[in-house]
Amino acid sequence: MPTAGIAETMPQSESCELERPKPFNFFIFGASGDLAKRKIIPALYQLSVLSLLPEDFLVIGAARSDISTEAFRDKMRQAVMEAAGHSAFDKGKWEHLANKLYYIPMQYDSPQAYTSLAKRCMPLEKQYKTCQNRIFYLAVPPTAFEDVITNLGEAGLASPASAGNEKGYTHIVIEKPFGRDLRSASNLNGVLNKYFAENQIYRMDHYLAKETVQNILMFRFANSVFEPVWNNRFIDHVQITAAETIGIEHRGGYYEESGVLRDMFQNHLLHLLALTAMEPPQAFSTEKVRDERVKAIGSIKPLNPECLAGFLSLGQYGPGNGTPGYRQEPDVQPYSNTPTYAALKLEVENWRWNGVPFYLRSGKKLASRKGEIAVHFKPVPHLMFMGSQMGRIEPNAIVLRIQPGEGLEMLIQAKHPGSRICLSPVKLDYTYPEEAAPKDYSRVLLDCMQGDQMLFVRTSEVDASWELLTPVIEQAESQKWDFPNYHPGSEGPAGAAALLSRNGHQWDPL
Ligand code: BG6
Numbered sequence: 001m002p003t004a005g006i007a008e009t010m011p012q013s014e015s016c017e018l019e020r021p022k023p024f025n026f027f028i029f030g031a032s033g034d035l036a037k038r039k040i041i042p043a044l045y046q047l048s049v050l051s052l053l054p055e056d057f058l059v060i061g062a063a064r065s066d067i068s069t070e071a072f073r074d075k076m077r078q079a080v081m082e083a084a085g086h087s088a089f090d091k092g093k094w095e096h097l098a099n100k101l102y103y104i105p106m107q108y109d110s111p112q113a114y115t116s117l118a119k120r121c122m123p124l125e126k127q128y129k130t131c132q133n134r135i136f137y138l139a140v141p142p143t144a145f146e147d148v149i150t151n152l153g154e155a156g157l158a159s160p161a162s163a164g165n166e167k168g169y170t171h172i173v174i175e176k177p178f179g180r181d182l183r184s185a186s187n188l189n190g191v192l193n194k195y196f197a198e199n200q201i202y203r204m205d206h207y208l209a210k211e212t213v214q215n216i217l218m219f220r221f222a223n224s225v226f227e228p229v230w231n232n233r234f235i236d237h238v239q240i241t242a243a244e245t246i247g248i249e250h251r252g253g254y255y256e257e258s259g260v261l262r263d264m265f266q267n268h269l270l271h272l273l274a275l276t277a278m279e280p281p282q283a284f285s286t287e288k289v290r291d292e293r294v295k296a297i298g299s300i301k302p303l304n305p306e307c308l309a310g311f312l313s314l315g316q317y318g319p320g321n322g323t324p325g326y327r328q329e330p331d332v333q334p335y336s337n338t339p340t341y342a343a344l345k346l347e348v349e350n351w352r353w354n355g356v357p358f359y360l361r362s363g364k365k366l367a368s369r370k371g372e373i374a375v376h377f378k379p380v381p382h383l384m385f386m387g388s389q390m391g392r393i394e395p396n397a398i399v400l401r402i403q404p405g406e407g408l409e410m411l412i413q414a415k416h417p418g419s420r421i422c423l424s425p426v427k428l429d430y431t432y433p434e435e436a437a438p439k440d441y442s443r444v445l446l447d448c449m450q451g452d453q454m455l456f457v458r459t460s461e462v463d464a465s466w467e468l469l470t471p472v473i474e475q476a477e478s479q480k481w482d483f484p485n486y487h488p489g490s491e492g493p494a495g496a497a498a499l500l501s502r503n504g505h506q507w508d509p510l
C-alpha cells in the first residue's frame with residue numbers, strides 16, 4: 001500500500017521546553033528489585049542526560065537486601081548501561097546521579113526502621129539541600145504496600161516536612177497493581193487516605209505518559225476536522241491493542257496472582273479507552289481531564305458475568321518455537337488457569353458512542369509488539385464506484401500508534417495512478433521524530449517532582465475500573481478454561497477472532 005504525505009514537525013516554541021524540578025529527596029522502597037533496576041534508575045538517568053535534574057537532589061534506595069551503597073551504585077550502573085546501551089552510556093551524566101545515590105537496608109514491617117531511616121536521611125538532606133521535598137516511591141511487592149504506607153504515616157513522614165520557615169512537599173508514588181479487586185483497592189485507598197491527602201498520592205500508570213497516548217487529547221481537541229466525525233454516526237468500531245512478544249519474564253509469582261486482566265486491562269487498556277471516548281474537558285487542567293476520564297470509564301455498559309462468552313475471550317500460551325509454555329515457566333502452577341491473553345468487547349453507553357463496539361486485546365508471546373488504537377470508520381453511504389477493477393473499498397481508518405514507531409496514520413482511498421479508473425488505499429503516515437524527550441517513566445517521575453498529577457490515576461478512576469472488571473475476573477477465575485490455547489508467536493486464541501466475527505468485524509493483523 002502506498003504511503004504518502006509524511007508530515008513535518010514544526011520547531012517547538014520555548015514554552016514547550018520542560019523545566020527542571022526543584023531540589024528533592026527521592027526514596028525508592030524496593031530498591032534492590034527488578035523495577036528499580038529496569039525502570040526507575042534508568043528513568044532518573046535519562047532525566048540526568050536531558051539535564052532535567054536539579055543541581056541539588058538525593059536518591060535513597062531502601063530494601064531488605066543487606067548491601068552497601070557502593071555495591072548498590074555498581075549494580076545500578078550495570079542496569080543503566082544495559083538500558084541505555086553501552087555505547088550511549090554517558091559517564092558524566094551517570095556520575096551526576098550516582099554521587100547522590102545512597103542505599104539503606106531495612107525491613108518494611110519494622111516501625112523502628114522508618115524512624116531510623118528519617119534520622120539517617122536528615123544530615124544527607126541538609127548536605128544535598130533538598131529543601132524538605134520528599135518523594136516516596138513504592139516499588140515493593142503489593143503485599144508490602146500497606147506496611148510501608150502505615151509505617152511512613154506512623155513515623156510522621158507523611159506530612160510535608162518543614163525546617164524553619166521552609167516547608168517542602170511530600171509525595172507518595174504507588175506502582176500498579178492498585179489492589180486486586182474493588183474491595184482491596186478501596187482498603188488500600190483507605191490506608192493511604194489515613195495518612196496522605198489525595199494531592200500527595202501519585203498512582204502510576206506509565207501508559208498515560210507514552211507520547212502518543214498524551215497526544216490523543218491534542219489530536220482530538222486541537223483539530224477541528226476530527227471531532228465532528230468522532231461519534232457513532234461515522235465510527236463503526238474501535239480496536240485497542242497492547243500486544244507483546246515477550247512472555248512473563250521471571251515474574252511467575254506476580255503473574256499467577258494477576259493474569260492479563262489485572263495486569264493490563266484494569267489500568268492501561270481502560271485508560272486508552274477513556275482517552276479515546278471521553279468528552280472534551282472544559283480546560284486542559286488536571287482535575288478536569290481526570291473528571292472526563294472517570295466519566296468515560298463510568299459510562300461503559302456493565303458486563304454480565306453470567307454471559308462471559310458474549311464479550312470475553314481468554315487465552316494462555318503453550319510451548320513452542322523452542323520456548324516453554326506459560327505452565328512451564330518458573331513459579332507457575334503446572335495446571336494454571338491464569339490467562340496471558342484477553343480480548344474484551346465493551347460498549348460505551350452515551351449519545352456519542354451508543355452502538356459502537358470497543359474491542360480491547362492484550363497478550364504475551366504474540367506475533368508482534370504492537371500498541372495502538374485503531375478507529376475504523378463506517379463505509380461511505382452509497383458506493384458509486386462499482387465494477388471488477390475497483391476491488392473491495394476499505395472504509396477509512398485512523399490508527400494512533402503507541403509503539404513501536406509512535407505516530408499516527410490515516411487510511412484513505414485515492415485513485416491509483418494511471419489511465420485506468422482504479423481505487424487503491426493510501427496510508428497517510430506521520431511518525432514522531434526520534435527526539436531527546438523523556439520516555440514514559442522519566443516523564444511521570446518528572447511530573448511527580450513538579451507536582452503535576454494529570455498523568456496519574458485518581459481514586460475514582462481506580463474504583464470505576466475495578467467496579468467494571470471485578471465481577472468479570474471473579475467469574476472467569478471460577479471457571480475452568482481449556483488452556484493452553486494459543487501458540488507463541490501467533491495472533492492469539494481462535495476465540496478472540498470469533499468474538500469479532502459475530503459482529504462482522506475482524507482484528508487488524510498484529
Ligand atoms: C506493565 C505490565 O504494566 O506493562 C507488564 O505489568 C507489561 O506485564 C508492561 O509487560 C508493558 O509495558 P510497555 O511499556 O512495555 O508496553
